[in-house]
Amino acid sequence: MASIAATAGGPTRPVRYGSISRNRRRALIWSYVFLVIFAVFFLLPPVYMLITSLKTSQEISAATNPWWVFNPTLQNYIELLSSNQYLTFFRNSALISIIVVTVTMLISVPAAFALARMKFWGSATLATGVFLTYLIPETLLFIPLFKTFAYVYEYTGIQLINNWWVLIVIYPTLTVPFCTWIMIGYFASIPKELDEAALIDGASYIQTLTKIFIPVALPGIIAATIFAFTVSWAQFLYPLAFTTSTDQLVLPVGIITTLIKGDVYNWGQVMTGALLGAAPPLIIYAFLMDYYIAGLTAGATKG
């Protein structure tokens, strides 16, 4: 904003130039001051997680300065990463997320192509419907799903509750609508001339999708993949409601139900577990930030 004021002030007399540049400097300094304040607020919990994870239980209970590590140790990390239970949570989370991402892409990319380019009876309604499904929160669906699973067990003998793989069945309801929606947006932005040319050259619809649309819309696909992964990794309500035995839990639920034992809080380990659990999305974010942000903003700005 301030820079615009300065460029606008540029052509006027040099007398005014000074005051505008002073204003600009002031605005810049204030912006930095507030940014630092908000950055501290936003980064405080993760930093505190890191601080606590480097402490021993003795240091935590000694009630010394909680914001400083006096005897840094990696004991918590070693213990967690050699504990079978924690590794099981991690494996469950990783397996579920990877399979869900694959399933999501297999469902939503063809569907988005069909909805964006090949019209059929009810396709416009379906596109709106997909968007509306994205708005239905999981907190509305977990109780009827819970009951439905009980019925499935009654009639078919397939036990869905307390099995980690049931989450693979439910998670796509969280990821597919949004991914389809943003893929419709990306596909719609591809010029029609491209697929017309392909069709004239004798390509089938499937070839048009795989040879033209997927390569051209690759940034969108990456953004959707990241979204699907972070959503499945972070999901908390469904695993909390549908899984109970410790070998079936995923990370978020596992940390909360097993590491917090009654009143004996082993906070060094809890924070280490939470930090390691937050690491995969954070690492993906660090490397693919632009795609991540593109996916975030696509939902509301496209379509």
Add this chain to the structure above:
Amino acid sequence: MVDAATGAAGISVGARRPSLHKLFQRKSTIAFLMALPLILLISLLVVYPAFYSLHLATLNKSMERFVGLGNFEFLFKRQTFWMVVEQSVLFAVTAVVFKALIGFFVAHFVHAIPSKGQRKWRGMLLVPWVIPPAMSTLAWFWLFDPSYSAFNWIFTKVGLGTIPFLGDAYWARFSVILVNVWFGAPFFMIMYLAALKSVPEQLYEAAAIDGASWWQRLWYVTLPMMRNIISITVLFSLIVTFANFDIVRVLTAGGPIDQTHVFATWAFKLGIESGDIPLGACVSLFMLPILGLSAVFILRDINKRGNEA
């Protein structure tokens, strides 16, 4: 676009000569088949459970007898229910207002600094949104811990008293809202930053030449240009915040004495933990009105944009 133009004609021709091979070659059939997994997923795991919960809400606790609106009557007589309604509304509205305000101003500050450093700041400020909320809420829980609170340590050092963040009903309400604002504000920041970048520079130049102050430029240029994105983000966030589960569940689990329960956590407590599935379904249905209302507004917005295009 020859193909699309003949698409409608193709359907009528195909209907007259029903050959299975032709049917599978037709564009609309291929399209339908490609969308079929999506349709199945949505109808079986979203639409069906949504309607099933309407049915569940009309049954008695053992789910053998139809009780009509009996569950609702029972809820309306309970004081806890009205407390949950109040807290859900307070929680969602306060949190969304603060998220929107903080997001708006932080986006402005990021936009004001030289574009070289913007990427770095934007990257740092979005971190709360990236961490799974269940995990980051654990960090807040530990920061609020009654005996080892790191905040209270600072407050005692500077001579203030300790604050019972999660023990006192009002402070607990404040804490869940604070954590929700912390988690959601970065999302608003990113959306508003994207919107700010799409405002044409000429508008600001014109305003600056006309002698508009910073405040006037904000009020007469930025806000009108961002109106769409502000309204859609607020609606989105209202739905998500109203249906929030993770933060309240991990931070307070509804306590102290049910004072911080929102619809989702109370429905979980009644439906899954206490085993009264119909009553839980009943409570979760109260999230529907706000959902329907927001859906109407969002749909109107989509249709409007569709017509403009």
